[in-house]
Every structure is written in structure tokens, then in C-alpha cells.
Amino acid sequence: MNATMYELELTLNGKKVKDMIPSDMLLIDYLRNVRLLTGSKKACGAGECGACTVLMNGRPIYSCITLALQAQGKEIETIENLSDGDTLHPIQEAYLDAGAVQCGYCTPGMIMSTKALLQKEPQPGTQCIKEAMAGNLCRCTGYQQIIEAVQLASERMEQRRRDS
Amino acid sequence: MNEYKYIGKPVRRIDGQAKVTGRAVYSDDVILPRTLHAKVLHARQSHAKILLLDTEQAKAYPGVAAVYTAKDIARNDKYFRMGDTKDTWVLAEEYVRYIGDMVAIVVAESEEIAEAALRLIKVEYEPLPVVSSLQQAKEAKDLTRCDKPGNVAMPIVVERGDVEKDFAQAAVVAGGTYTFPSLHQVHLEPNSATAVYNMGKLAVYCASQMWFHIREDISAVTGIAEKDIEIKPMMIGGAFGARNDQPLPVITALLAVMLKATVKMTNTRLEEFLACRPALGMEIETWIAADAEGNFLSKKTKLLSGFGAYSSDGDAVTAIACFRGDNNYRFRSTYVNGTGLYLNHAPTGAYRGFGNPQMHFALEQAIDELAVKLNMDPTELRLKNFMHNHETSIHGFRYETNGIRECMAQAKELMGWDEKRKNKTPGKGIGVAALIHCSGSRAGKPEFAGSSALLRLESSGALTVLIGESEIGQGMNTVCTQIVAEELGVDPLSVNVVMGDTSLTPFSTGTNGSKLTSNLGIAILFACKDLKKQMSDCLRERWGIGPVEIKNGAAYGEYTGEKIMSFDEAAVKCSHAFNGRPFYGVGIFEPKTDLGDATGYGNLAPAYPFGVQMAEVTVHDNGTFTVDKIVSVHDIGKTINSQMAMGQVYGGVLQGMAGVTLESLAINKEGIYQANTLLEYKPPTFLEMPEIVGSFVETIDPYGPYGAKCIAEPPIIAVAPAVANALYDAVGIRFEEAPITPAIFRKKLLEKQRENQRQNQPEKLPENQGQQRTNPKEAGS
Numbered sequence: 048m049n050a051t052m053y054e055l056e057l058t059l060n061g062k063k064v065k066d067m068i069p070s071d072m073l074l075i076d077y078l079r080n081v082r083l084l085t086g087s088k089k090a091c092g093a094g095e096c097g098a099c100t101v102l103m104n105g106r107p108i109y110s111c112i113t114l115a116l117q118a119q120g121k122e123i124e125t126i127e128n129l130s131d132g133d134t135l136h137p138i139q140e141a142y143l144d145a146g147a148v149q150c151g152y153c154t155p156g157m158i159m160s161t162k163a164l165l166q167k168e169p170q171p172g173t174q175c176i177k178e179a180m181a182g183n184l185c186r187c188t189g190y191q192q193i194i195e196a197v198q199l200a201s202e203r204m205e206q207r208r209r210d211s
Numbered sequence: 212m213n214e215y216k217y218i219g220k221p222v223r224r225i226d227g228q229a230k231v232t233g234r235a236v237y238s239d240d241v242i243l244p245r246t247l248h249a250k251v252l253h254a255r256q257s258h259a260k261i262l263l264l265d266t267e268q269a270k271a272y273p274g275v276a277a278v279y280t281a282k283d284i285a286r287n288d289k290y291f292r293m294g295d296t297k298d299t300w301v302l303a304e305e306y307v308r309y310i311g312d313m314v315a316i317v318v319a320e321s322e323e324i325a326e327a328a329l330r331l332i333k334v335e336y337e338p339l340p341v342v343s344s345l346q347q348a349k350e351a352k353d354l355t356r357c358d359k360p361g362n363v364a365m366p367i368v369v370e371r372g373d374v375e376k377d378f379a380q381a382a383v384v385a386g387g388t389y390t391f392p393s394l395h396q397v398h399l400e401p402n403s404a405t406a407v408y409n410m411g412k413l414a415v416y417c418a419s420q421m422w423f424h425i426r427e428d429i430s431a432v433t434g435i436a437e438k439d440i441e442i443k444p445m446m447i448g449g450a451f452g453a454r455n456d457q458p459l460p461v462i463t464a465l466l467a468v469m470l471k472a473t474v475k476m477t478n479t480r481l482e483e484f485l486a487c488r489p490a491l492g493m494e495i496e497t498w499i500a501a502d503a504e505g506n507f508l509s510k511k512t513k514l515l516s517g518f519g520a521y522s523s524d525g526d527a528v529t530a531i532a533c534f535r536g537d538n539n540y541r542f543r544s545t546y547v548n549g550t551g552l553y554l555n556h557a558p559t560g561a562y563r564g565f566g567n568p569q570m571h572f573a574l575e576q577a578i579d580e581l582a583v584k585l586n587m588d589p590t591e592l593r594l595k596n597f598m599h600n601h602e603t604s605i606h607g608f609r610y611e612t613n614g615i616r617e618c619m620a621q622a623k624e625l626m627g628w629d630e631k632r633k634n635k636t637p638g639k640g641i642g643v644a645a646l647i648h649c650s651g652s653r654a655g656k657p658e659f660a661g662s663s664a665l666l667r668l669e670s671s672g673a674l675t676v677l678i679g680e681s682e683i684g685q686g687m688n689t690v691c692t693q694i695v696a697e698e699l700g701v702d703p704l705s706v707n708v709v710m711g712d713t714s715l716t717p718f719s720t721g722t723n724g725s726k727l728t729s730n731l732g733i734a735i736l737f738a739c740k741d742l743k744k745q746m747s748d749c750l751r752e753r754w755g756i757g758p759v760e761i762k763n764g765a766a767y768g769e770y771t772g773e774k775i776m777s778f779d780e781a782a783v784k785c786s787h788a789f790n791g792r793p794f795y796g797v798g799i800f801e802p803k804t805d806l807g808d809a810t811g812y813g814n815l816a817p818a819y820p821f822g823v824q825m826a827e828v829t830v831h832d833n834g835t836f837t838v839d840k841i842v843s844v845h846d847i848g849k850t851i852n853s854q855m856a857m858g859q860v861y862g863g864v865l866q867g868m869a870g871v872t873l874e875s876l877a878i879n880k881e882g883i884y885q886a887n888t889l890l891e892y893k894p895p896t897f898l899e900m901p902e903i904v905g906s907f908v909e910t911i912d913p914y915g916p917y918g919a920k921c922i923a924e925p926p927i928i929a930v931a932p933a934v935a936n937a938l939y940d941a942v943g944i945r946f947e948e949a950p951i952t953p954a955i956f957r958k959k960l961l962e963k964q965r966e967n968q969r970q971n972q973p974e975k976l977p978e979n980q981g982q983q984r985t986n987p988k989e990a991g992s
Contacts, residue, residue, distance in 0.1 A: 085240035086233020095889035126233035139231040146854035150684025151230030152448030189861030
């Protein structure tokens with residue numbers, strides 16, 4: 048209970064932020080309880096389900112098994128950064144169009160994993176999607192429509208790149 | 212056939228934007244000021260007498276608001292409504308009876324403090340014998356609980372027709388004993404609740420499939436009248452039956468009342484496994500008698516089901532397992548002897564399918580076995596015995612529409628059944644299983660069978676559907692908007708839906724039995740018609756306009772067909788004519804169904820969904836197998852949302868497949884769940900997906916809205932037997948016990964090889980086992 052307090056400084060969703068936090072605080076708890084970014088979910092607390100997935104310097108990580116201080120000086124991106132409140136990110140649009148959302152509890156983590164995948168591999172094949180996303184569990188969809196959403200997002204983002 | 216604008220179309224989810232942006236608020240996302248946090252001390256033993264329970268040190272820990280044990284709780288025995296047996300307590304009194312039984316609760320300023328204080332509670336136990344298996348419970352040498360002699364929680368014995376006579380006349384009898392383990396629903400969102408007590412009133416933010424029943428539970432345990440309790444529905448991260456009976460919100464509410472404070476409690480994943488309500492494990496011995504042509508005569512079943520230490524939904528689940536599967540086929544007689552048994556593990560209850568998957572695992576394998584004995588194609592044998600339209604089944608189900616034959620035809624086509632049976636590929640196997648379920652079974656609910664809905668129109672033209680059921684991911688809120696949009700011609704995304712705020716919505720018996728689209732959907736349709744009539748009457752009587760018809764988002768002259776005013780203008784006129792009151796369309800659907808008589812006979816549901824599921828498996832040279840493809844064809848009545856309906860099929864099929872090949876709680880002799888993490892329990896990932904081919908047969912049921920029945924539960928029901936039958940087709944081994952894990956599969960395969968070698972059948976195994984195929988006629992013997 049008497050963990051030492053440290054100053055954490057990081058870039059969170061594009062903005063520099065600074066907080067005093069206990070050294071043993073997990074990144075998911077920092078995001079949810081200190082920054083009130085409740086989009087990332089704590090569903091297993093053991094790095095098994097991926098509902099807490101956020102991007103650290105563009106790489107997907109389980110924030111429930113990452114100490115907040117590990118984010119020191121890094122860039123963290125959460126689901127809250129993808130939409131400006133008026134328009135959706137193409138990945139978010141694709142999830143809706145493909146019917147890839149049911150209860151929605153896995154969705155923020157799924158979308159962050161998709162974002163990381165499409166940054167690294169803009170046109171992934173089905174097997175590539177399955178392997179890249181295997182760290183995210185979904186209990187509702189049977190995954191089929193999520194795969195379709197990733198493919199749809201990939202196509203649309205490719206189209207957008209060509210158009211611009 | 213009618214042309215619809217929104218019905219049957221892939222309309223986007225109305226809660227989708229909130230869910231993809233992270234803005235959707237689930238129970239654990241509720242953060243209120245001055246909140247205390249609670250943690251539960253769970254039993255460390257599966258069965259023990261509590262000798263000492265000392266909470267003094269925990270109480271003295273800085274930041275602790277209270278530590279409670281059973282003796283602090285005035286209404287400790289008023290727990291629970293679930294089950295008829297009323298044999299549960301809030302906190303354990305003299306004994307603990309499963310790992311997860313609740314012993315004490317700490318409430319503190321933070322979750323961390325509560326956890327630290329929990330470790331200071333001293334408990335001494337005197338261990339008692341643990342009853343961990345159905346056979347052990349049946350022998351009753353050891354008792355799960357000293358107050359339940361014989362370990363029997365419920366018996367069912369029913370005979371219809373003359374079973375002995377029919378068995379005596381039979382040319383062929385087939386069957387066996389099939390066991391299905393206790394599975395966990397694993398909805399991804401752990402239970403969480405926040406309860407706010409203030410001046411005799413209580414508000415509880417939580418998730419539930421039964422908002423009104425959880426309010427009843429809370430009232431019973433806290434002593435606060437139901438009208439002073441408001442249940443605030445949060446977004447729900449999956450349910451699958453597990454949110455029929457949830458201790459957590461009830462206890463959170465109780466703590467808020469005891470401390471006159473705001474209290475929040477959230478389960479860890481481990482607590483989800485230990486202290487919730489998984490499905491019933493069952494052991495089912497079933498035999499089917501048929502004549503030489505393959506006409507079914509009779510069925511005889513002995514069933515044991517595991518209730519856990521206390522009653523939850525076990526009695527209703529067991530009853531459905533005992534009866535429902537029989538109704539798909541024409542039997543002259545049937546006998547069932549079902550016994551629910553207490554076991555020293557978590558109380559068990561509802562999981563998608565509600566006992567029906569367990570029985571289908573037995574029944575559909577027994578039918579497969581019968582086909583082998585009769586040397587018949589298993590699809591032909593089923594087709595010969597399925598029920599028809601307008602027939603009444605042996606347990607009293609009456610079918611207005613029955614598309615099972617069309618389902619079979621489509622499934623065969625999609626699997627390439629005839630071709631694959633004719634030209635068998637070594638190492639591959641195909642299997643079939645059929646299913647029946649209910650669209651809105653009463654499942655023992657005494658109150659009423661139907662649903663009611665309100666549709667509120669405000670002067671702004673805003674439309675809000677008010678219903679007492681839950682959105683658990685299945686998409687009912689979107690279905691509501693589709694129906695309103697279809698009837699009034701407005702944009703579905705403009706329709707608001709309130710589901711389950713108990714201070715606003717009609718009473719509902721809950722979100723279960725795959726009843727929402729069929730029963731609630733028709734109530735919403737009626738509410739739309741009622742609202743249109745009220746608007747039309749108001750315009751004519753108060754404004755002298757019309758008669759008008761409300762459609763396409765406007766008011767049209769009934770005779771001229773010309774548009775008179777927009778929907779929003781009509782809304783203003785209606786509201787202002789009555790000094791600003793909103794208009795409420797009221798819809799009530801009261802199905803003509805029975806609760807069932809004392810023997811369980813009766814027409815339980817307004818409509819019945821049917822389906823056929825097929826699996827294709829490959830057995831590999833290293834002694835493992837994969838499920839390559841599952842075909843799932845459903846008589847859905849009428850599809851309301853094509854995309855969401857298919858989503859239900861994909862999700863249900865994968866759950867079904869995982870339940871028979873991957874998942875197990877692995878309960879050991881000490882009653883301990885050896886698989887109590889997501890890693891060990893093994894819900895499937897992207898990498899375990901088979902190819903899933905879903906398809907629908909639209910029979911257009913006379914009751915449901917636009918002819919709809921249901922789709923939520925059916926896709927899980929017959930996957931397990933289809934996979935087991937496909938494995939039999941591949942290797943000639945009957946897998947009577949689920950889950951068929953790689954280890955069990957390989958063990959059985961080696962046993963089979965040794966047996967074959969003993970019989971001097973030279974087979975080059977194990978190197979080559981995938982290439983070997985046995986004659987199915989011999990293999991079953």
C-alpha cells in the first residue's frame with residue numbers, strides 16, 4: 048500500500064501528460080482510473096484476452112500486464128484517439144459495416160490490434176489476420192465478421208492512400 | 212412475398228458507434244464520487260465446517276469501512292429467487308460447500324485496501340468429504356450438504372405411451388451413456404455493480420438479463436420495497452445465460468444499504484470462474500428403439516445433472532434436457548428419469564441452449580448409432596422420423612411451421628454430403644445432427660408467457676421504444692428500431708431504445724429462451740400500430756384532418772394517398788392537442804402457450820426453431836484432429852437482420868465447437884477448478900476457427916413479427932454431436948464423453964488400434980492412422 052510515488056510523463060493520445068502515480072500501478076488502471084479513459088477494458092487481468100490492448104509507440108500491448116511506469120517517455124494510443132466525435136476511423140467504420148460488433152467488450156482491443164496490424168501489414172491475408180489477432184478473444188462473433196472487417200478496413204485505407 | 216424496406220436487411224447496430232469508439236459505458240466504467248469498494252473472501256475448501264472466523268484484524272486495518280460475515284446480515288436466508296428449492300444464503304453460515312462460496316466481505320476506501328484486509332481474516336476449517344462427480348453424488352455415501360440426504364436436488368420421472376411394449380417390438384435398439392461437462396459461459400465482461408443508497412432509496416448500476424428479477428432479489432435481501440429500487444441498465448459485455456442469476460449486484464446493493472453509502476464491486480476473472488453460475492454437467496444414458504425400416508418407436512433415458520452446492524437454474528435446465536430433444540421426432544412412447552444432484556462446486560444454471568445441447572449430444576449420437584446398425588444414411592434416417600407441419604409432438608409441442616426438411620436439404624447441399632459419403636477421403640469424416648428449440652419457452656416462469664412494449668412519441672417527433680428486456684450483444688435494440696422504422700417509415704438510427712431501466716419500462720420476465728425477436732418483436736409491432744391509430748384519431752378528432760395513414764415518415768390522406776404533413780409535424784399537432792403530453796403506443800403479446808402440466812406436457816412456445824448442423828473433420832497422421840468445416844442451417848421463420856442473424860450463427864457455432872473440443876473447467880476430486888483462467892479454460896481464438904457456413908430457411912411463422920422465430924440459442928445446440936458423429940465417421944470411435952480434447956482423442960485412437968491388433972487386423976498404426984478407416988458396421992459393436 049505504501050508504494051513509492053513516481054512522476055510519469057508520456058504522450059497520451061497525442062498530448063503530453065504528467066501524473067504522480069504509485070510505482071506498482073498498472074497501465075490499464077492508470078488509463079481507466081487516473082485518466083478516465085474507460086474504453087480499454089480489464090477483462091482478465093492476466094494478458095490472456097486482449098480487451099485492454101493499447102498501442103505503445105505503435106505496437107499493441109496488453110495494458111493489464113504492463114506497469115504504467117513502463118510507458119515513461121513513450122507514446123500511448125487508446126481507442127479514444129481514433130474518432131474526433133464526428134467521424135469514425137475507417138477501421139471503426141469497417142467494424143460496423145461488417146457486423147463485427149456484438150456485445151462490444153472486446154471491440155476496443157480488437158480495433159487497436161487491427162490498427163497495429165494494418166500499419167505493419169496494410170494488406171494482410173486471412174491467415175496473417177488470424178495470427179496477428181490471436182491474442183484478442185471474442186466470445187460473441189465467432190471471429191468471422193471481424194476478419195471481414197479487417198479486410199474491409201484494409202481495402203478502404205488502401206483506396207484512400209491511392210486517392211490522396 | 213412482402214417487400215420490406217428495413218426488415219431482413221443488414222441494418223447497422225444502433226449501439227455500434229458507442230462500442231467502436233470506447234464511449235459505451237459498461238458496469239465497471241461507472242465511476243461515482245465517494246465510492247467504497249468491496250471484495251469477497253471466498254472459501255478455500257470445497258466442503259468444510261467453519262470452526263473459526265475472525266475478522267478483528269481486518270476491521271482494524273486503516274481504510275476499512277466494514278467487514279461482514281453471515282451473522283451481520285439480517286436477511287441472509289432470503290437468497291435466492293432462482294430455483295424452487297430456496298436453499299441458498301448470501302454468505303456461508305456454518306459450512307462452506309464449494310470453492311467460491313462466500314465467507315466474508317470487506318468494504319474499504321479502495322479495492323487495494325479491501326484486498327489487503329481480506330488477507331487478515333482468519334478462517335479455520337474442518338474439512339468434510341467432497342462430492343465432486345455425478346456418480347459419487349448418486350451413490351450418496353458422502354453428502355454434498357448435511358441438510359440434503361441422498362444429494363438429490365430434483366427428480367423427474369415421466370412416461371408417455373408404453374415404452375416396454377415398444378422396446379419389446381423393436382427390431383433395432385441403439386444408444387449408450389453420454390457425458391457432457393460443466394461449461395462456463397465466459398462472457399468477456401466480468402460482473403461489476405455500483406449501488407447508491409440514499410434516504411431509503413436504492414439505485415443499482417449493473418448488467419443483467421433479468422432486470423426485474425434482480426430487483427426482486429435485491430428487495431428480498433435488503434428489505435427495501437421494489438418500488439424504491441431503481442435498476443440502471445449498463446451496456447452488457449455478453450451474457451449467454453450467465454446473467455440470469457448473479458450474486459454480485461445483489462450483494463453490492465446490500466452493502467450500500469448496510470453502510471448507507473455508494474459501494475462498487477467488480478469481479479476478477481478468477482472470481483468469474485469460481486463464484487458465478489456455469490452450465491450443468493450431465494450424464495445421459497439414452498436408448499432408441501426402431502423397427503426394421505428405421506421408424507422410431509420409443510426412447511428411454513436416464514439423466515443425471517449436476518446442480519452444484521445450491522440451486523440456481525438447475526431445475527429448469529434439467530427439465531428442458533429431459534424433454535426438448537424428443538420433440539423433433541415422431542416417437543410412439545418415451546420414458547425419462549432425470550435426477551438433479553448436489554455437488555461441491557459452484558451452483559449451475561443457464562448457458563446458451565439451456566440444457567438442450569447436453570441432451571442433443573446424447574440423442575443425436577444415439578440416432579447416428581442407430582443409422583449405423585440399420586446401415587442407413589443418417590440424414591435419411593432423420594428425414595424419415597422428423598415431425599411435420601401442424602403436428603403435435605409427444606410432449607405437446609404444436610408446429611405451425613417446421614422447416615427441418617428444408618434445413619436438411621440445404622445442409623446436405625452446402626456440405627456436399629452425398630458426394631462426400633460416396634467418395635470417402637481417407638482421414639476425413641462428416642457428421643450430421645439436427646436440432647429443435649423454442650422461440651420463447653416459458654422455462655418454468657409462472658408470471659406470464661408474453662411481453663409488452665411501449666413506443667413513446669414526443670412533440671419533437673422523437674420516438675423511443677421502452678422495453679424491460681436486455682441488450683446483451685444479440686442486437687435486439689437494433690431489431691426494435693428496424694420494426695419501428697418499417698412500420699412508421701422513419702430512419703432506424705433516429706429511433707431511441709431504452710432497455711431495462713426499471714423506473715421507465717414495462718415489467719419483463721427476462722432476456723432468455725430466444726424469445727425477444729418473436730415475442731417482444733410482435734409487442735413492438737403492436738405498439739407501432741397502436742401509436743399510428745392514436746395519431747390518426749387525434750389528427751381527425753382534434754384537428755379535423757384526415758382520416759390519415761402514418762407511413763413513410765409522414766401522414767398521408769387515407770383516400771387520396773397524398774402526403775398531408777411530415778411525421779414530425781404530426782407529432783407536434785398530436786402533442787399540442789393534449790397540452791404537451793407524449794403519445795404512448797402500447798403493444799402486448801400474449802402467446803397461446805402452456806406452462807406445461809405436472810408431467811411437463813404442453814405447447815410451451817408460440818413457435819419452434821429447427822436446424823441441421825454438419826461437421827467435417829480431418830484426422831492427422833500425428834493422432835490429432837481438426838474440425839475443418841461446420842454447416843449450420845436454421846429455420847429462422849423470417850430473418851429480421853441478415854447480418855446480425857449470421858453473427859449469431861458464427862458465434863454460436865464456434866462456442867458449440869469449442870465446448871466439445873477445447874473447453875473444460877477440469878474439476879478435480881477436491882472440487883477445485885483446475886482451469887480457472889482464460890488460458891487454461893481455452894475459449895477459442897482466431898486460430899481455432901473452422902470454416903463456418905451458415906444459411907437460413909424462412910418458413911414465415913404465423914405468430915412472430917413478419918414471420919420471425921429466433922436464432923440466438925439454436926446455433927450452439929447440435930454442433931457437439933455433429934462433430935462427434937464426424938469423428939466416428941472418420942475413425943470408427945464413438946466419443947461418448949465431451950470434451951474430445953487432443954489427449955483424449957489420441958488415447959481412444961491408440962486403444963482402438965490395440966483392439967484392432969488383438970483381432971489380428973494388421974493396421975500400420977500409429978504412423979498411418981489417418982489413412983485407416985474402419986467399417987462403421989463393425990466399429991460400433
